Amino acid sequence: MISISQWFTTGRLETKVYRLILKSVMFAALFLGVFDYIFSPPLLAYSELLFALVSALLLLNTYYSVVSYSFSSRIFIFSMALPIYWNLLCNESALESTIFFIFLPLISIILRPFKELVVLALLFGGSFIGIVLFYHGMAELSNMELFKLIMVQILVSVFIFIYVHNNRNYQEIISKQGQKLKAANQQLEKLYKDKSLEAATDSLTGLNNRAAFMPQFEHLYARYERQRESFCLILFDLDHFKEVNDTYGHSEGDLVLQYVAKESLEAVRKVDMLARYGGEEFAVLLPHTQLQTALNVAERIRSAIEQNVKMTGRPITASFGVVEIKDGMSVADMIDLADQALYQAKADGRNRVQSAEIAE
Numbered sequence: 001m002i003s004i005s006q007w008f009t010t011g012r013l014e015t016k017v018y019r020l021i022l023k024s025v026m027f028a029a030l031f032l033g034v035f036d037y038i039f040s041p042p043l044l045a046y047s048e049l050l051f052a053l054v055s056a057l058l059l060l061n062t063y064y065s066v067v068s069y070s071f072s073s074r075i076f077i078f079s080m081a082l083p084i085y086w087n088l089l090c091n092e093s094a095l096e097s098t099i100f101f102i103f104l105p106l107i108s109i110i111l112r113p114f115k116e117l118v119v120l121a122l123l124f125g126g127s128f129i130g131i132v133l134f135y136h137g138m139a140e141l142s143n144m145e146l147f148k149l150i151m152v153q154i155l156v157s158v159f160i161f162i163y164v165h166n167n168r169n170y171q172e173i174i175s176k177q178g179q180k181l182k183a184a185n186q187q188l189e190k191l192y193k194d195k196s197l198e199a200a201t202d203s204l205t206g207l208n209n210r211a212a213f214m215p216q217f218e219h220l221y222a223r224y225e226r227q228r229e230s231f232c233l234i235l236f237d238l239d240h241f242k243e244v245n246d247t248y249g250h251s252e253g254d255l256v257l258q259y260v261a262k263e264s265l266e267a268v269r270k271v272d273m274l275a276r277y278g279g280e281e282f283a284v285l286l287p288h289t290q291l292q293t294a295l296n297v298a299e300r301i302r303s304a305i306e307q308n309v310k311m312t313g314r315p316i317t318a319s320f321g322v323v324e325i326k327d328g329m330s331v332a333d334m335i336d337l338a339d340q341a342l343y344q345a346k347a348d349g350r351n352r353v354q355s356a357e358i359a360e
Contacts, residue, residue: 018073019062021107025080026055032083041090047083054079073111080107081124088131202276204254205261213275213283220287221331232294234284235338236301236320239350241280244311256309256316263304268297282318291324291355298322298353306351317351324356 029052037045058072081104108120200212208216220231238244238260245253257280268274268284277283284301286294298320309316321342323334337356345354 015062018069018111019059021110022055022059022062022076025107026052026059029055029083044083044086044090047086051079051083077104077108077111077120080104085127085131088128205258205276207261207265207282208273208275210275210277210283213273213277213285216273216285217331220285221325221334224325229288230290230325232286232289232291232322232324233334233338234286234294234298234301234320234322235277235335235342236282236284236298236318237342237346238280239317239319239346244316248311252311256311259309260305260316260318263308264301267301267304272297289324291322294322294324295353295355302351302353319345319350320353321345322353322355 029048033045033048033052035045036048055076058076061067061072084104104124105117105121108117108124112120200208202209217233220229223229224231238256241253241256244256257276260282261274261276264274264282264284268286271287273285275283275285284297286297289297302318302320305318306315319342321338321340321344323338323341325334329337341354341356345352348354
């Protein structure tokens with residue numbers, strides 16, 4: 001658990017607390033300065049108004065961080081002491097003097113670490129006792145009144161110190177728990193994304209799988225119904241792929257599928273969605289695309305596979321079926337039409353692109 005000294009050296013005191021103190025004391029000093037300027041010696045009013053100005057500048061510093069918190073809070077405490085000391089030295093009212101002076105240790109406890117509090121207590125407490133005992137121009141206090149005042153001030157300071165210390169420790173516990181919770185949430189979010197990606201990805205080719213493909217298909221179809229944004233579907237299937245597996249084995253067949261996926265990805269746009277639809281069959285969704293453009297994309301994929309994917313010198317080929325969305329079609333209709341066009345391409349000799357309109 002962090003100590004009070006560590007709390008301040010790391011600058012973890014809530015800025016809102018410091019700002020609240022600055023605002024409160026600034027307005028109080030401003031009010032007292034105006035009041036004392038009218039009814040008391042002007043020097044006291046000037047010191048209070050100067051303290052209000054310093055508080056305003058320190059408040060402004062909390063937003064722009066020109067000087068550090070440690071330096072700022074020390075300036076605040078010592079500037080606060082100026083009108084209080086003048087009051088002790090020059091004001092005949094013992095009650096007013098002692099009431100004002102008691103704020104110094106309380107503010108110091110809230111704003112400064114424990115080690116510095118000892119120095120401040122010796123400085124301010126010792127000077128206060130010295131002024132009361134040896135300076136005869138102010139209102140006199142008996143020894144018993146002085147003793148009672150010191151005891152009350154110590155008692156109140158101890159209670160404030162315990163409260164502030166416990167509050168800071170509590171805030172540190174909450175902060176650590178919040179950090180642990182944030183880290184746990186980040187791990188859960190990463191795990192969720194990883195699992196979601198794993199569930200939507202074909203493990204062999206790295207492409208989207210059918211489970212990820214169909215929601216995107218439904219999304220494009222719904223957008224077409226609302227906004228009439230045309231899109232196309234391409235289905236393609238590797239020719240004689242069973243012979244590849246039977247002749248060279250499934251491990252070589254897996255390599256062929258990986259090469260096909262790579263070449264196909266390079267032939268489509270980033271906005272297009274390429275997926276392994278099942279086995280040696282692949283599917284492509286092309287948003288904002290009409291039939292002729294989709295046929296050109298299919299031909300580009302077909303050519304890339306034929307030229308770049310080979311098995312012992314023999315080219316691997318694929319047959320393609322292409323369909324464009326039309327009024328009255330459903331998702332299932334598009335898949336059926338693209339499938340029919342694909343089988344027509346195979347029937348016409350394979351390694352070719354066929355549109356659904358021609359197949360009908």
